[in-house]
Amino acid sequence: MTVPVWHERFCTGNATVDAQHQELIKLVEAVEESCAHGTNRAEVSHFIDAFRDHVLEHFQDEEAEMNRIGYPEVQVHQRAHEEICGMVMGMVEASSRGEVVLPSSAQALGHVLLRHMQCEDMRLVSFIRAKGGREV
Numbered sequence: 001m002t003v004p005v006w007h008e009r010f011c012t013g014n015a016t017v018d019a020q021h022q023e024l025i026k027l028v029e030a031v032e033e034s035c036a037h038g039t040n041r042a043e044v045s046h047f048i049d050a051f052r053d054h055v056l057e058h059f060q061d062e063e064a065e066m067n068r069i070g071y072p073e074v075q076v077h078q079r080a081h082e083e084i085c086g087m088v089m090g091m092v093e094a095s096s097r098g099e100v101v102l103p104s105s106a107q108a109l110g111h112v113l114l115r116h117m118q119c120e121d122m123r124l125v126s127f128i129r130a131k132g133g134r135e136v
Ligand SMILES: [Fe+2]
Pocket: 059, 062, 077, 081, 116, 120, 121
């Protein structure tokens, strides 16, 4: 298993969301690569922290938009975000304790994230379009 690379088929069609998603996939790739090299813990921490910051900002943007538009699946979507945040914070904490973070953790995170983009995020974007709303 490797970290998924970005592909056009993952696009939701929403430019803002897609740009943030591409950045997240790039960062999870950087996390995996630094974990695989395994020699520079500061670098591993740097990429994990950068991923955490970007993913939290992205989730906040999506959740603010869901609340603004009264999205009916907001709770299910938020639970999916919480699950991903739990994985990320586990990696952040392990890394800050000086533990080795395995590339398989980054790979698992990449796959969960991508599944979320293709399922819950795609449903949100479809809902916004159906309402004729503006982009997230
Ligand atoms: Fe989401």
